Each structure stands twice: as structure tokens, then as C-alpha cells.
């Protein structure tokens with residue numbers, strides 16, 4: 139019988155610590171050995187891939203992916219319908235070099251969603267309904283502080299589902315909690331040794347600014363960014379750090395997009411607090427101006443760029459975020475993949491269809507009629523679901539924007555996109571590295587000539 143199913147030769151094997159020339163032997167989906175050279179006996183019967191000097195990296199672990207999720211984050215419980223299911227989302231992931239996705243199972247405030255276990259079972263059924271090309275796991279989004287549920291169910295989520303993280307919100311009416319409610323959940327998370335992820339935007343500041351902008355008729359997609367200036371994230375990161383400090387709870391800030399937020403996090407880290415941070419491609423590749431890129435400043439097409447937090451105001455913030463990537467302020471680089479259809483009433487168009495002034499004299503419509511309506515309308519940013527896709531483009535964008543330009547090393551690339559997310563969420567060393575015993579989730583990346 140063949141000793142290996144698959145052998146990769148002539149690759150530069152990249153881990154978070156090293157780049158070295160090794161050949162890799164794989165059997166039954168696991169990495170078995172790393173050697174300088176294989177003998178003829180070992181090569182016998184194996185499929186051989188010649189990497190021709192390319193990087194061989196551990197498959198990407200994207201720790202922030204919204205798939206098949208009910209996103210009722212809008213006002214009045216309105217929400218968009220996630221465009222991807224596990225089949226389509228994972229196909230994009232694998233096409234872009236990501237082999238593991240950690241997605242979200244979300245509790246709601248409805249009484250039937252009190253049980254976190256039931257929520258995870260339901261989301262897992264969604265994944266099983268289509269199957270997935272990539273491995274997947276779940277973070278649990280918690281929006282209530284039912285102490286009995288936290289005490290009884292968090293240990294079961296850890297033991298039976300391998301869940302090691304919960305996500306809490308400081309914004310969105312349907313999800314945000316008061317400081318004391320946040321402390322309840324953080325305290326339970328700390329007792330159970332799970333990581334608390336925090337979406338840090340001050341929801342009250344956003345609501346106040348949104349009302350002021352609406353009073354002046356400033357409702358086009360561009361004003362979404364102005365309703366969430368960097369101070370919104372700065373206040374919320376500061377507050378969450380203080381809450382975490384009070385009870386010594388490790389937290390990870392998700393999708394950090396402002397230099398002010400990053401500076402708060404850096405300060406807390408240098409005080410020795412267990413504070414971690416994630417950033418995403420949109421904060422390096424988009425600025426406020428991109429929200430008025432198409433046709434005219436009020437064109438609804440710009441809704442495609444609406445995500446929360448928004449991109450930074452200008453490129454100087456991007457430089458500060460780059461420094462954070464280099465100096466370790468950011469522990470992980472995820473996509474925050476959250477796609478909505480542009481031509482479906484439950485996608486971005488809800489920003490027009492649910493907006494009474496836009497719809498005067500119009501009828502709800504689908505397909506090309508809807509497209510035509512969107513050409514003529516601004517809608518209002520308050521009703522447009524937040525989120526942009528990215529699971530497929532995360533690695534290529536970091537590669538071209540940072541590795542190929544020499545701003546980060548190949549080791550840092552692997553650390554941010556695979557090793558650290560695997561470590562943070564309990565998957566390492568099965569995922570996140572190339573060593574005997576690890577899953578053979580590998581990506582061959584050809585450096586520029």
C-alpha cells in the first residue's frame with residue numbers, strides 16, 4: 139500500500155515562525171511528515187504536486203463569517219437575508235484559500251431563542267442541509283443575560299460543540315446590552331474560559347447622529363459613514379476595555395476599523411490586559427469616499443459598500459491600521475464576510491423598499507423592475523443592511539496589499555490569517571500550521587516573479 143496519498147515537492151513551507159524548503163507527505167487527510175527529499179519507495183503510488191518554488195501555507199482560517207444568518211440588525215427588527223448558504227459561502231472560501239470558516243449562530247430576544255443550545259442546533263442544521271466545502275464551526279452571539287442559561291449551557295456548548303467564543307454587541311437595538319448585562323455575560327464567559335468577542339460601536343451615538351442627518355435629508359449611502367465617525371468605535375472600545383478590566387476577562391474586538399479604536403486597544407495591551415483585536419480588508423482598501431464612488435453621490439449602488447463599522451475616513455487611518463498589523467495590535471485578520479443581494483427585496487434594496495418617501499407612487503418589485511427602481515432612488519442608509527462579502531478575497535487582498543509589497547513577512551501573513559485564529563478559537567494545531575499531525579489543509583501561493 140502507498141505510504142502517502144499525496145506529496146508536495148519544491149515548496150517553500152511557511153508557518154508563523156519559519157519559511158523553509160520542505161517536501162510534505164500526506165496520508166488520510168493529515169500531514170504525516172516534512173522532509174528534505176522523498177525516496178523512490180515513498181513516492182510510489184502517491185499523487186505528486188510540484189509547487190515549483192511557490193509558498194505552501196496552512197489553509198486560511200477565517201474567524202468572522204456570516205452565513206445563513208438571520209441579520210435582524212436594522213431598526214424595528216428589520217433585517218437582511220444573508221446571500222450565502224454554507225454551500226455557496228464555503229465554495230467562495232476555498233476558492234480564495236480559506237479552508238476553515240468560523241460562522242455565527244445567533245440568539246434573538248424572542249422567548250423561543252432563550253436556549254443557546256437550541257440556537258446552535260438550528261444553525262448547524264442549516265449547514266448540514268447544504269453541506270460545506272470547507273470545515274466550519276460556530277461562535278455564539280448572545281443578546282440576553284439569562285444567568286441560568288449561561289451557567290447551564292455554556293459548559294455544554296464547549297464540551298459538545300467545541301464552541302470557545304461568544305460575541306456581544308454595543309450597538310443594534312435588537313442586540314445591544316447595557317453595561318451590567320454585558321458584565322453578566324463576560325463574567326460567565328470568564329468562568330468558562332471562553333473568549334468574548336465585542337462589536338464595539340456606541341449605538342446611542344449612532345442613533346443620535348442618524349437622526350440629525352435624517353433631519354437634514356442626508357440619507358444616501360455615503361452618510362452611513364458619517365453616522366459612525368471613528369469616535370463611535372473609540373468610545374465603545376474604551377468602555378468595553380474598562381468592563382473587561384473590572385473582571386479580568388479576555389476580550390477580542392471584532393472588525394476594528396479606526397485608528398482611534400486601534401490606539402485604545404494598543405494602550406490596554408501595553409498595560410498587560412488580555413485584549414485582542416481583529417481587523418478586516420475593507421479597512422485597508424476602502425475609505426469614506428468609496429461610499430460615493432458610483433455615478434452620483436446619491437446613487438443606491440453605493441449601498442454595496444455599507445458595512446459597520448464603516449471604512450476609515452481617509453488613507454492616513456489606513457497607515458495607522460497597517461502599523462497595528464505589523465506591531466501585533468491586531469491578532470487576527472478576518473473577512474467579516476456578510477453578503478447581501480443587490481437585486482433582492484431582502485438584500486440591500488430594503489433601504490429603498492422600506493423607506494416610505496422613496497416608495498411614493500412605486501410598487502414593490504423584483505428582478506429587472508427592482509434594478510430599474512434602484513437606479514432612480516437613494517433610499518436611506520438606516521434601512522440598508524450592513525455588510526459586504528469577503529471570504530474569497532481576504533487572502534488575495536492581504537497578499538497583494540501587504541505581503542507582496544513587503545509590508546509584512548510571509549510568516550506574519552500566516553500568523554494573522556491562519557495560526558492566530560486557530561489558536562484563539564481552540565483549533566490549533568489541527569488547523570493553523572504545517573506540522574506532522576495537522577490537517578492537510580494547504581494553500582499553494584505563487585509569489586510575484
Ligand SMILES: NC(=O)NCCC(=O)O
Pocket residue numbers: 204211337393444445446447474476524525526
Ligand atoms: N459588519 C457588518 O457590517 N455586518 C455584519 C453584522 C455585524 O455588524 O456584526
Ligand SMILES: [Zn+2]
Pocket residue numbers: 337392393446
Ligand atoms: Zn459585528
